[in-house]
Amino acid sequence: MSDHPEPPHDRPASTGAADENLVFPQARRDLADEARRWLVHLALERRVSPLTIDAYSRDLRQFMSFLTDHLGDRPDLAAMAAVLPADLRAFMARRRSEGVESRSLMRILAGLRSFARHLEREGKGKASAFAAVRSPKLSRSLPKALRADEACDLTRVESRAGDDRAPWILARDAAVLGLLYGAGLRISEALGIARRDAPCAGVESLTVIGKGGKMRTVPVIAPLGKAIELYLEICPYPLDPKGPLFVGARGGKLSPRIIQLTVERLRGGLGLPDSATPHALRHSFATHLLGRGGDLRSIQELLGHASLSTTQIYTAIDSTRLLEAYRSAHPRARLPG
Numbered sequence: 095m096s097d098h099p100e101p102p103h104d105r106p107a108s109t110g111a112a113d114e115n116l117v118f119p120q121a122r123r124d125l126a127d128e129a130r131r132w133l134v135h136l137a138l139e140r141r142v143s144p145l146t147i148d149a150y151s152r153d154l155r156q157f158m159s160f161l162t163d164h165l166g167d168r169p170d171l172a173a174m175a176a177v178l179p180a181d182l183r184a185f186m187a188r189r190r191s192e193g194v195e196s197r198s199l200m201r202i203l204a205g206l207r208s209f210a211r212h213l214e215r216e217g218k219g220k221a222s223a224f225a226a227v228r229s230p231k232l233s234r235s236l237p238k239a240l241r242a243d244e245a246c247d248l249t250r251v252e253s254r255a256g257d258d259r260a261p262w263i264l265a266r267d268a269a270v271l272g273l274l275y276g277a278g279l280r281i282s283e284a285l286g287i288a289r290r291d292a293p294c295a296g297v298e299s300l301t302v303i304g305k306g307g308k309m310r311t312v313p314v315i316a317p318l319g320k321a322i323e324l325y326l327e328i329c330p331y332p333l334d335p336k337g338p339l340f341v342g343a344r345g346g347k348l349s350p351r352i353i354q355l356t357v358e359r360l361r362g363g364l365g366l367p368d369s370a371t372p373h374a375l376r377h378s379f380a381t382h383l384l385g386r387g388g389d390l391r392s393i394q395e396l397l398g399h400a401s402l403s404t405t406q407i408y409t410a411i412d413s414t415r416l417l418e419a420y421r422s423a424h425p426r427a428r429l430p431g
Contacts, residue, residue: 121168150209164184251265253360271375275378287300292339294323
């Protein structure tokens with residue numbers, strides 16, 4: 095490793111990622127350059143989302159800082175190639191001690207493995223040490239599904255009686271939450287819908303862009319279409335056809351945090367548990383479909399899951415419903431004592 099000052103790093107072409115994601119002062123120039131090339135490749139060729147680019151960049155900077163402490167100097171390509179499984183385990187242990195949970199540790203390890211494979215393809219490193227470290231085990235706990243009546247209450251404008259906010263904002267929030275429960279959308283997918291794609295006026299389906307840029311089509315039920323029509327009728331802002339369907343109080347892009355706060359406010363008014371969150375509505379959508387006999391493969395497609403195993407975990411049926419099904423269907427359960 096050289097102690098001579100290094101010239102400023104060249105700027106890559108725009109990737110859609112924030113500029114700070116492409117700066118790595120924690121590393122020597124050769125390693126920092128390869129980190130930027132990797133992120134540019136992910137953004138422009140692999141179409142990885144900006145949020146994932148942001149997370150991978152942050153994780154890599156943290157690992158570089160760890161190596162600086164571990165080695166006593168900023169790491170370069172040679173130091174990265176010399177990383178041992180024990181070094182990586184020490185880094186993961188430090189992150190866990192800082193309160194990072196297993197799911198985030200899993201993402202950190204996935205990003206570091208991806209970067210190590212990039213270095214190996216370029217003939218500038220090895221990926222074996224990163225492949226040798228096991229991913230942390232994930233807890234299979236999931237947000238609890240709401241009862242159908244609770245989920246419906248969250249999506250009704252009438253449930254907001256006494257709320258002193260503007261009627262169009264109440265209608266907007268009801269329409270957004272309706273998309274989470276009525277179509278199983280993620281909150282980012284609902285807020286990413288363009289005005290020209292608004293599912294109203296008899297539109298029976300909606301195409302959304304989910305994780306990894308994957309597109310899927312979901313049906314639009316009549317109550318959901320009416321909720322969106324109501325919002326559009328009373329929204330005070332002229333909406334650009336190419337702009338977002340849902341806007342904030344000042345007409346700008348609506349933040350997911352606003353919807354989260356809305357649900358927190360409604361929890362108190364409706365007497366709902368803390369588990370009642372925007373994401374719990376999507377979980378409820380899947381759980382209620384499965385409970386009514388929905389096909390697991392169809393639910394997988396509606397949710398946009400790449401793997402059926404993800405859907406199987408996500409739509410886990412509680413033991414009470416299984417016991418009720420057993421008691422109503424199994425011959426032995428119906429026999430007198």
